[in-house]
Amino acid sequence: MSNQILPVFPADAGCCAPMVREPLAEDDAAELARMFKALSDPVRLRLLSLIASHESGQACVCDLTGPFDVSQPTISHHLKVLREAGLVGSERRGTWVYYWVIPTALNRLSGLLQTPAQMSIPTGSGA
């Protein structure tokens, strides 16, 4: 055991232990599954990426409808799902609602999925 290689994670792996380090508790799994469910739709993923990559760090809903072939109410529904999952925040300012990503939420999911650089796929040879 003295030569055991320990996984190395970058310092900013997020707030939560990567799942390669320890199994998820039942309560955590339920909460995290809800967040991943919000990411399980292509339009929501693109909306989140548009908000996340917006120059100012926040996007007006008026910036978010153009790129999609879906109606404004559908976009609003998807934004509500992202907000209720805790992935984005929003605020009305005058005519428009503005959205921004919640970095701690994204980093929590990112950290959970992180695997150590030297982790490799086992090569099968009996067990």
Place this chain on the structure above:
Amino acid sequence: MSNQILPVFPADAGCCAPMVREPLAEDDAAELARMFKALSDPVRLRLLSLIASHESGQACVCDLTGPFDVSQPTISHHLKVLREAGLVGSERRGTWVYYWVIPTALNRLSGLLQTPAQMSIPTGSGA
């Protein structure tokens, strides 16, 4: 612009650009949404974490049924969903099937969701 602060990502952020850097293409979003959908169920998330954190890097299906209050066929269905999403690999060896996580797939999702350390939530003051 000379004092512009650029986001800093760790070197092993994964194979794909984080979504805070650029918006997702439509094709990528569809593929990634399918992978996130596989993570959107609490039992599947716990199964994946059990496999990922297993001491040997791989887990026999016989290690994966004990912790759950669901039937063996349900566990098998969830494992199939994880495999079809490209998140785990599997191989039959004698009586049992063994599972392991696909590190490149997990790191792809992890890298996508990563936000730079200095990213903060905008404070609202008109826009």
